[in-house]
Amino acid sequence: MVPRKLWRRPLDSEQIKLPKAEIHIIPDLCKGCDFCIEFCPRKALEESDKLNKRGVYPPKVADESKCTLCGFCTAICPDFAIFTTEKKEETSRNGR
Amino acid sequence: MSESNLMMHHYLAKYLRQERMPHIWCEGCGNGILLNCFLQAINELNVDLNKIVVVSGIGCIGRVSGYINVDSFHTTHGRAIAFATGVKLANPELEVVVISGDGDLFAIGGNHFIHAARRNVDIKVICANNFNYGMTGGQYGPTTPLDAWTTTTPYGNIEHPFNLAHLAAAAGAVYVARWTSLHVRRLKASIIKALQKEGFSFIEMISPCPEIFDRYNKMGTAVDVMKWFRLVSQVRHGCDPAKAEITENEILVGEFVDIEKPSYGRLLREMTSRVQDKLKREES
Amino acid sequence: MVDESRAVLTGTHFMSGDLACAEGALAAGCQFFGGYPITPATEISERMSRRLVEVGGVFVQMEDEIGSIAAVIGASYAGKKAMTATSGPGFSLMQENIGLAVMTETPLVIVNIMRGGPSTGQPTMPGQQDVMQARWGSHGDYEIIALAPSSVQEMFNLTIECFNLAETYRVPVILLADEIIGHMWERVKIPPAEEINVVSRKKPKTPTAEYQPFKPDKDLVPPMACFGEGYRFHATGLTHDEKGAPETVSAEVQTELVKRLADKIRKNAEKIVKAQRVMLEDADVAVIAYGIPSRAALSAVREARKKGIKAGLLRLVTIWPFPQELVSDVAKQVKAIVVPEMNYGQLVREVERAAKTTPVILLSKLGEEPHRPSEIIEAMRRAVK
Numbered sequence: 001m002v003p004r005k006l007w008r009r010p011l012d013s014e015q016i017k018l019p020k021a022e023i024h025i026i027p028d029l030c031k032g033c034d035f036c037i038e039f040c041p042r043k044a045l046e047e048s049d050k051l052n053k054r055g056v057y058p059p060k061v062a063d064e065s066k067c068t069l070c071g072f073c074t075a076i077c078p079d080f081a082i083f084t085t086e087k088k089e090e091t092s093r094n095g096r
Numbered sequence: 097m098s099e100s101n102l103m104m105h106h107y108l109a110k111y112l113r114q115e116r117m118p119h120i121w122c123e124g125c126g127n128g129i130l131l132n133c134f135l136q137a138i139n140e141l142n143v144d145l146n147k148i149v150v151v152s153g154i155g156c157i158g159r160v161s162g163y164i165n166v167d168s169f170h171t172t173h174g175r176a177i178a179f180a181t182g183v184k185l186a187n188p189e190l191e192v193v194v195i196s197g198d199g200d201l202f203a204i205g206g207n208h209f210i211h212a213a214r215r216n217v218d219i220k221v222i223c224a225n226n227f228n229y230g231m232t233g234g235q236y237g238p239t240t241p242l243d244a245w246t247t248t249t250p251y252g253n254i255e256h257p258f259n260l261a262h263l264a265a266a267a268g269a270v271y272v273a274r275w276t277s278l279h280v281r282r283l284k285a286s287i288i289k290a291l292q293k294e295g296f297s298f299i300e301m302i303s304p305c306p307e308i309f310d311r312y313n314k315m316g317t318a319v320d321v322m323k324w325f326r327l328v329s330q331v332r333h334g335c336d337p338a339k340a341e342i343t344e345n346e347i348l349v350g351e352f353v354d355i356e357k358p359s360y361g362r363l364l365r366e367m368t369s370r371v372q373d374k375l376k377r378e379e380s
Numbered sequence: 381m382v383d384e385s386r387a388v389l390t391g392t393h394f395m396s397g398d399l400a401c402a403e404g405a406l407a408a409g410c411q412f413f414g415g416y417p418i419t420p421a422t423e424i425s426e427r428m429s430r431r432l433v434e435v436g437g438v439f440v441q442m443e444d445e446i447g448s449i450a451a452v453i454g455a456s457y458a459g460k461k462a463m464t465a466t467s468g469p470g471f472s473l474m475q476e477n478i479g480l481a482v483m484t485e486t487p488l489v490i491v492n493i494m495r496g497g498p499s500t501g502q503p504t505m506p507g508q509q510d511v512m513q514a515r516w517g518s519h520g521d522y523e524i525i526a527l528a529p530s531s532v533q534e535m536f537n538l539t540i541e542c543f544n545l546a547e548t549y550r551v552p553v554i555l556l557a558d559e560i561i562g563h564m565w566e567r568v569k570i571p572p573a574e575e576i577n578v579v580s581r582k583k584p585k586t587p588t589a590e591y592q593p594f595k596p597d598k599d600l601v602p603p604m605a606c607f608g609e610g611y612r613f614h615a616t617g618l619t620h621d622e623k624g625a626p627e628t629v630s631a632e633v634q635t636e637l638v639k640r641l642a643d644k645i646r647k648n649a650e651k652i653v654k655a656q657r658v659m660l661e662d663a664d665v666a667v668i669a670y671g672i673p674s675r676a677a678l679s680a681v682r683e684a685r686k687k688g689i690k691a692g693l694l695r696l697v698t699i700w701p702f703p704q705e706l707v708s709d710v711a712k713q714v715k716a717i718v719v720p721e722m723n724y725g726q727l728v729r730e731v732e733r734a735a736k737t738t739p740v741i742l743l744s745k746l747g748e749e750p751h752r753p754s755e756i757i758e759a760m761r762r763a764v765k
Contacts, residue, residue: 145612170616171450172477172479179453181414181440182412182455182457182458183455185438186411186438186460189608367433372383375386
């Protein structure tokens with residue numbers, strides 16, 4: 001594998017803005033397989049310290065800003081307990 | 097979004113019979129992933145949901161038909177393909193998909209599998225292969241690896257397993273692919289391809305069975321098994337399915353077969369037209 | 381493409397029972413046949429393979445009888461009238477899926493041209509040895525409808541009747557014929573299409589979203605949606621509620637479902653049952669027969685009358701549900717009942733149950749030519765002495 005520091009940067013990388021993601025977890029649907037936590041390429045999830053009603057530790061968001069909306073967690077979840085959506089820019093708050 | 101109706105906002109929720117969720121499958125079972133990938137595929141293809149029929153057999157994955165919000169039928173053990181053959185031939189407009197397990201499709205239902213493939217009935221068969229009979233508590237089946245421990249091989253398995261992809265190809269399937277439950281994108285892509293293809297298509301998904309087979313064989317957690325899939329899977333499109341064995345050190349995955357051949361339904365319709373035209377000519 | 385104009389071969393024909401059965405199926409609107417070759421039912425497959433293509437239907441020769449009935453159930457759910465034809469060994473293979481058809485309320489017709497058993501037995505010889513298998517062959521509690529033709533004309537007529545009953549009650553219906561009827565050639569009159577009474581399954585009237593596939597009407601029969609019609613329903617061989625959702629541990633759902641599936645037939649038995657009464661009004665000895673022995677029985681009764689024996693015949697057209705009341709009525713009136721069967725005593729048990737104290741004499745025949753009228757007369761003579 002080529003080390004990351006040698007990767008070529010796309011010419012337009014400055015202009016590309018990653019979408020902001022919102023991660024939705026339905027804790028009580030989770031059976032605790034940990035696939036989403038384990039296989040998230042950006043490690044945006046971690047195990048919750050709170051048991052859900054099924055008696056397992058569902059995932060919780062570790063760092064939502066890491067999420068690039070790749071959708072892998074949504075696709076690999078056997079229980080339809082997690083999905084991501086694009087966060088709408090809240091124009092009023094940041095004054096733009 | 098409030099927690100209680102969050103499920104409704106899942107983009108695949110409309111394809112599920114939500115009142116039957118959560119499904120019966122264990123944590124870390126690949127069946128849920130297969131269901132997820134199938135729903136992704138029909139979502140992407142934007143097919144008419146009124147024209148899809150999902151048929152399943154018996155076993156853990158047999159329940160899958162009841163979870164998908166399309167016309168669906170849960171048959172007797174091993175008979176999903178024979179049932180699906182009747183459906184497809186009786187109404188060729190329907191897209192008929194069989195989703196079932198390795199024991200259902202290849203032990204008790206093996207005869208129907210090879211003959212449907214030989215006839216090239218235009219149905220899609222997706223198999224969740226977990227190497228054992230999970231629902232009955234983990235007995236060995238037609239895919240159980242040599243030496244594996246199951247409840248009916250207490251001294252280790254002495255039967256040689258089927259290579260399902262090879263079997264499907266030899267029997268005449270026009271499309272044969274194998275993925276593991278970690279290959280969600282590729283599995284979805286294969287399902288999409290199969291759905292668009294005419295003829296008998298077969299997709300095998302290697303699945304963890306964390307509570308039964310994997311536990312008995314000390315393979316660790318579902319995550320461990322998925323990591324093993326990542327470690328040993330090698331994508332070899334076009335590989336001779338005869339050589340695509342599954343071993344501890346290597347799982348060959350990919351699209352092994354992708355050929356064109358007229359389906360049974362097409363040949364039947366062509367024959368019917370010929371016969372009816374001849375009758376009309378004779379009458380006039 | 382479906383061409384109904386060729387389905388009904390109106391006119392007078394000379395054909396075998398198997399061929400008449402195939403023509404009856406086509407006249408009833410059968411559009412799907414899934415089967416596996418077996419003596420002595422193969423001629424039905426052969427005829428269907430030719431004729432179904434002419435009318436734009438589907439003939440498929442499956443890999444075995446299990447696949448055949450599974451495909452037939454599938455075709456029925458896909459909206460086609462469907463059938464299969466077989467004999468004893470194949471009928472045995474079909475049993476599990478007959479249960480599936482009962483459980484999922486699938487209209488279909490199974491033709492069993494009975495031969496000699498057990499096992500491979502005598503493939504080319506007649507038998508009536510599958511009477512109890514027809515009734516009890518699949519596991520679990522259920523009721524079944526089975527009709528027994530005794531002429532080639534009846535092979536035509538009763539095949540249509542089988543389809544009509546299947547469609548009316550959403551059940552598998554069995555045409556239980558024997559090798560002689562199947563292979564015998566006789567005159568058959570096929571009426572014009574418009575004179576043939578053809579019944580089709582009732583369709584749901586509820587909006588698609590509200591449809592519950594196993595919610596019965598007052599007649600205990602749920603209207604049937606088929607695949608591709610937009611109802612998007614689920615059917616399963618598991619015990620299920622009215623929505624079709626599996627209910628694998630509820631005693632209430634199990635009781636309600638199993639009772640309703642049986643009651644569809646039990647409570648409509650009077651409408652279903654057909655039998656022919658011959659010279660029974662003043663009879664003091666009766667023959668109760670079905671299928672091929674009933675032909676000798678008819679001659680025997682006529683002959684016996686000439687000899688001064690007050691004999692009568694109850695010919696059962698419907699075997700299942702068993703015509704309990706008709707047999708009871710006969711038993712109350714006569715001194716003895718003679719039951720000629722091409723087996724070692726099957727339907728005779730039901731006759732005995734219904735006859736209570738009236739003596740019942742079994743005339744059993746295995747693997748030979750059918751009963752002669754003289755044998756039946758002799759049995760009657762001894763019975764009334």
